[in-house]
Amino acid sequence: MIWRLRVQRLPNLNSRGPVRQRPANPPSIGESQPCNIAGLARYGLHTYNRRRKASNSPAMDPNEGTQAPDGPDVKKMNDVRDVCPSSSHLPPSAPTPDPQPAFRSALAPSSDVWLSPTSLRQPPSSFRHLSRSTHTRRMGYLCREPHVASTIDKLITSRHTMAMTVIRLRRLAKLGSSTRSPKPEGESSADAETSNSATSEGKAPKAPANPTPSSTPKPAASNPFSQLGVKSESGASSPAASNITESNKRFASDRATAPAPAKKANVEESLDDFSDRTLSHIFRITVDPERVVDTHGHKLTFLPEASQELQENGSPLKLTTSILDSALLEAVTAIPADKPLLGYLLPSFKRITRTNIVKETAEKREALEEAKRLCVSNALFALTIPDLFGRSRPESLVTYLLKGHEQDDGVCLDFLREAVKRFPEDEQFPAAFATAMHTLSIKLSALSMEDDYKPYISALMSYTKFPPLLSALAQHPNFMTAQKLGSHVEKETILGPFFRISPLQPEVTMTYFPNPRGLDRTRAAPSQDALRAILRVHQDELFTIANAFIRADTDTRSRVLDWFASAINGNHKRRALQVDPKEVSSDGFMMNLTVVLDRFCSPFMDTTFSKVDRIEVEYFRRSPRVDIKEETKLNADQSASDAFYATQSQGNSNFISEVFFLTLAAHHYGSEATNSKLKGLERDIKWYEKHLAAMEAERIKVQNQPQQLAMFELTLKRHTTVLEKAIAMKFAIEGIFLDEKMQELSLRFMRYVAVWLLRLASQSSYTPDKDLQLPLPAQAPEAFACLPEYALQDVVDNFKFVYRYLPQIMPSAVGSEMIALCIAFLRSSEYIKNPYLKSSLVTLLFSGTWPFMHFKKGVLGDQLYGSKFANDNLLHALMKFYIEAESTGVNTQFYDKFNIRYEIFQVIKCVWGNDIYKQQLTRESKVNRQFFVQFVNLLLNDATYVLDEALTKFPKIHTLQQELEFGNTLSTQDREKKQEELSTLESQAGSYMQLANETLAMMKLFTSALTSAFTMPEIVQRLASMLNYNLETLAGPKMGQLKVNNPTKYHFQPRVLLSDFIDIYLNLGSSQAFIDAVASDGRSYKPEVFDKASYILSKRSMKEAGELEQLDTLKAKFLESKQIADQAELDLGDIPAEFEDPIMGDLMKDPVILPSKHIVDRGTIVQHLLSDPKDPFTRQPMTVDDAIPHTELKEKIQKWREEKIAAAKARAAGGDAMDTTEG
Known part of the structure; x- marks a missing residue:
């Protein structure tokens, strides 16, 4: 395998003839012969050793560059072979030519020199530590030739120091070496051992097909490699490379007129022929100047250097794996700088993968594997070491990742698979792929669902097939962000822009809902269906991506959980009263995040709650990812919470706990925050519609004033645009929230949360198929009290929404745990500090009793009616909270209580047909008399007040x-x-x-x-x-x-x-x-x-x-x-002052002594304490039990009353008798 660096050209040392001179007009590529620098170095070392040996000086080891004992005579043909691989075909017995004349010959100008890593894999160790000047002195001294020293100095100083060059070459040799190179047919083992570029010594090659006269090669007017990677038209002729000699042209012309030899029937294609045909087709190159097109009619580019090397070696002009390395590098290096290398290499790789080798021999399959390896190697080096190809910048995968797998120059899974295999060889390889995906992420951050975003998703989906790629992404600096704001997580991290894509992006909502003011729910429904369908597909892809990260390896899983946590923790302000969009993530981003986390919980959310015990209550005491420090707790103040969590728990939380608490927080800052925004939008829309109606009424005032009318119209249009965007956003959010599949998944999760909360509060192993003992323990567990409020609030809000808008998705099994949750915390209301949260439990029950379709009592009514747990506990819980609502401690408690009590009435009416509840009411009046009296008294207070307020309004x-x-x-x-x-x-x-x-x-x-x-x-x-x-x-x-x-x-x-x-x-x-x-x-x-x-x-x-x-x-x-x-x-008659009630002015029937020592009637103080639990005279807290019966006074009053009545009767009897007598 041969690599190239830009260094000074060295002439070829060919023993078969004089040094070939350069043409008068050299082509753009040049005709230099391959020269092995390490071989040259060893040649100089051997020359030096011979001379040192003559003077009894210690010899130098050519492999280590350090002094070594004298070895065997190396004055053999290896001297020349080490310098120039092209002379490796010389037989071992051939005389060794003197290399010095070659060194003294005129050196060619700067060009490319072929380097063989097989001889560079172990460079002299002294080279690795010496400076450029030291290298120069050492080599000049060794060779005893200043001209050689000057040449080597130029070699070293061409781009980098020799030390860096050798280090890079060692790295390239390691990465580029193959475990096995296929041997051409007929090659002897001896030849293979003595030749770096093995040539075929077997059968004579077949003559190439004769080109037609029209396809006779002509000199190229431009760089023949400028067309590499450009798909040619089938059957089109192509000019040959510009550096074909005139003799070659005549030779090609002669062959063009010769008839093609008859093809032998049933003759198996040799390995060389197969390699030449297949590799030429794959890489669109040829070493035969007579070939213009391949067997498929595609234009081929002629490689002059590779062809000349074969000619000088006496090898057939066939493109085989033995020369493919140098041929491919010649082709790639010569591609113009303004054309990407991957535009040539990726299509070549695709052609390799599409080559059918099922019926081929093992050697032929190995040839294709070698072609694949070399293609991928060059692509990887194009991404990481551009100077190997004479380029200043590395290639980028971005363009090719965005193209489909089926496109010729798109990055396919096979390419990624081959590239990933090389990751252990060099850390820069995975870094290049991670950088490309980061660039894609940056580009995607500027897009919306309205744009062509799918290629970006597909690119990341391709990465998910290969865990090492995901690991590289997770280790990228931009996988996380140092910024803590949610907006930064969404736009600046690698995964953020992918989760950002959503139909809730403002520019997208107007596309789905044009002219929204003219839409009603019925007309908006089709657009909402389309919106849900597209979003569902996108969320499926997001889950696939996130799940692949989770399953890649332990470190990657930890990193992606950290990313989820950073997105959640950075969006606490989404629940603020006033939200700054610049500081928080968008609704679409958070909704996608919530849905993906919901799906992570799905595997452990079975209907039997068998894994609920895997959720660890100690999670928040083990350096949790979710930040709850500033969150309001269920029943603990900040100091108590800080003290509790200050005590760390040992161990690490399991994956189920991590995902459970991340999902719970995601619902709070994601879906529930978006739901709150929906309610705010409804208020804003009403305000804007009212405001626009008022503006329209003012039009008449400026109708005759053109300038003011123009300003009026502009203002009106601006307000109308704001209103339309709000309406479109409202329809979009409703469309997402009405997704039944999404809500079903969310509902399953919230059921798990409800059961887990009840288990924690009751300190039991409660599940819906088991009984829950009420009331709960008098003291709430500290772990429960210190939980964030949203642990319960999210459950209630989610179920309220489903009961109200999507009751049809409620399966028959759902409901028992929600009834238990509401009744338990209403009856043991001291477990929850927030009065609004407690009242929301009533609202949840109320929502569950709304009639729906064939459910006349709602989705919960039948269970409330017939459940034994509800029969035993519901009425008392509702009455207790009816009383508690009188004083909630908030400034709106007076009006809030009427809403709460209205909902309580509705629930009681729903179940009142069951006589058990009537029996419970009777029991309460007898067993809990004071409790019942307080309830009825408040009922009378409400009736008196609301009737009076209502009826007095009607006259006005x-x-x-x-x-x-x-x-x-x-x-x-x-x-x-x-x-x-x-x-x-x-x-x-x-x-x-x-x-x-x-x-x-x-x-x-x-x-x-x-x-x-x-x-x-x-x-x-x-x-x-x-x-x-x-x-x-x-x-x-x-x-x-x-x-x-x-x-x-x-x-x-x-x-x-x-x-x-x-x-x-x-x-x-x-x-x-x-x-x-x-x-x-x-x-x-x-x-x-x-x-x-x-x-x-x-x-x-x-x-x-x-x-x-x-x-x-x-x-x-x-x-x-x-x-x-x-x-x-x-x-x-007149009542004595001591017998008269000081408050009501009536005769006392059952006098009692108050803590203030005042005496009042029991009935009076009882009624007073029902509405104001304080002594009416001193305003100190008191109860009915503090009133002491005044038995002595009671007896006096009864005796006085009896005497008065008896006297009255006596007078009446006497008066009647007198009248009768007179009559």
Whole structure:
């Protein structure tokens, strides 16, 4: 194998004749003969040793360059062979020509010299350590010829110092050497041993096919190698190389007229003939000046130097593997500098791989393997050592990686496979391929899905077939970035631009959704389907790429996990209230990242949760990749969290844990952040549409002012563009989120997270097929408390979205763990610090009960209805959080509680048909009396407030509607002001009325099932007062003020509302305590109001006859109780101050002593503590248990009451008797 360096030409030393002179007009390539520099060096050493030997001086070892004992006489033909391989055909017995005349001959100008690495593999060690001047002195001294020393000095100084030259040559020899070179047919073993360029000594070669006169070679006017690598037209003639001599031309002309010899039938093609035919076709070159085209009609380029070498060696003019090395280098080196070498080598490699060698002999297959090896070697050196080919810059693979595998000059998998085999030989090889992919990545970062991005993906996909390539990429400096911002990870790392490609890129969304203002969901659906299909393919490719990195080797896996972590950790600001797009990654990038990580989790997410125990809770205490330091924790402050994680845990986390926590964080900063953006877009779109409508209304003001109108139109267009982009982005995000396959995969992951959280919180081996014991332990495990909030929040948000928009993907097995999750943390709400997170659990249950298709109770309703776990724990959990919502500790708690309680009502209504829940309510009223009283009291508070707020809005709405309808004299400003006020009132009335309806419906359910629980002393009076007040509003003198236009717009149905109130009266009418409480309400009880209500219900047929009869009976009982109460008040007269309640002013029935030493009635303080758990006099915290019964005072009050009643009865009896007597 022969390599070339740009050095001073040395003449050929040919023993068969004088030194051949250069032509008068040398061709561009030159006609220098191969010369072995190392051989020249050894020749000088031998000459020196002979002379030293004559003077008894120590000899020099030609292999080591150091002093050595005298050896055998080396004054043999090897002297010449070492200097010039072209003379290696001389027989060993031939006399040795004197080399000195050759050295003294005129040296040719600077050109290319052939070097044989077989003789350069072990250069003299002294060369490796000497400077240029030292080399020059040593060689000049050795050869005793100044002219030779000057020549060697020129050899050394041509480009680099000799030391670097020899080091490079050693490296090239190592890389370029083959384990076995096929021998041409007929070559003897002796010849093979004595010749570096083995020639055939066997059969005479066949005469080449005679060219036609039209294809007779002519001198080329330009460099014949400028066309190498350019595909020729089939059958086209090509001029021969320019350096064909005139005799050769005549020889070619004579052969052109000679008939072609008849082809022998059934004669096996010799190895030389096969090699010549095949290699010429593959590399488009020839050493025969008479050949113009190959057997397929492709133009061939003549190689003069290789041809002349064969002629001088007396070898047939055939291109065989013995000369292929030098021939290929001659061809490649002569390619013009403005043409890429790979443009020639890669198509040649393709032709090698396409050559059919199935039926060929082993030697022929070896010949092709050698051709493949040499082709790849030259390609690799073109990428890493350009100066071997006289070039200043290395070749780049970028252009060829972007071409398809099927294209002739595209990088195919076979080429990559061969190249990868050479990676252990030189570290620059893998670096070249990694650099090429980095360049591709940079180019891709400027593209979008709208551009031609597929070739870039295909190029990286090709790399995934070869782990060493991926390892090289992972070790590239730009695989990671030192910058911590997510935007840098997306654009500056190698993998970032590949994950960046997405239909969520702004320029792409407008392509999918042109004119978005005119689209609705139905018309946008086809574009969303197309968008999902394209993205799904791209995400499949991204997963294939990432999975290949993971499976390459341990170091590469670690690097790619680091890359995922850097992308996640650099995007914490995506969850900020105000997001700067320049600092974070795009939505498309993060969505792709999330989906790929979801797919990594898929193998261990089985339906039996058999591998959930592989997820290590100690992950965050083992130098985790995921950064949670600044994240809000589930139930720990920053100091507690820091102290917990300061204690490191031993060992390394397994791959499942790594991927699990990376995926969990990716959902938080990726898909869930994008979902939040979608909600923000919906708000922005409404604002922009309103704003544009207002601008359109202002057009008339500038319609007659051209300059202002032009500015107005420009502003309007700019705002319209912003709106259209927002709408297009909204449709695109919705299209991605409505991808059922993506959501199914995400759902599976979130199920695993839910089960893992429950196992951690309960300190059990819980799985959906096992029971979960509630309540949870009183103290939450520290490992659970210090988890980031998003561990639970992502689960809830993901399931809420699926329940609401994609319930059809919920398999029947899904749901039990989510019910367990919601109920467990609602019942043990102290495990979670964030009130919003706790309320989201209610929202999740509520979303799961929405009717959908044939699921009348939603996707969770049936399980909530029939699950034993839900039957035992759901109602208590909901009631507990209903109470807890009263005081959440946030500034919006007053309004938040109504939303929470509305959702609680919906869940209870869904399951109320199961009598088990009614039994649970009864049990709560008896077992947890104080708990139940608190629940009912808050229910009454809500009903009172929301009804009052709603019903008081209607008179104002009615007034404003009248003013706007008939107020023709209103100014524009006043009308706009009143219209805005009306809109606000309507919105408030609708919200309050909707909640009022649900609250009243809940009271109907509870009172129908549990009368006694609502007539307890602590409750009954407040309940009666609330009912009386609202009944008077609906059927009293002011009922006409509730009349508004289109009342259903506000969810207001007065007659239905009235009927519901009467139902509650009827439900509780069997209780005397309730009857007395209604009748004793001196503020709102009026018998005529009940009469009016009966009339309305009867007239509108709102009640059955039986119900109206029950109402009449109940009215009579109210009236009777009222009369008795009035009489009792007269009988008691003035109440002593010590018996009077200081808060309510009534007679105390069960006095208690407060911590402040004040005495009040038990019923009064109980009602107070239900809404304000503090002593009403000192404002210190207290509970009902802190109230001490005042038994002595209670006995005095009872005795005083009995005496007063007895005295009243005596007076009444005496008065009646007296009247009778007088009568």
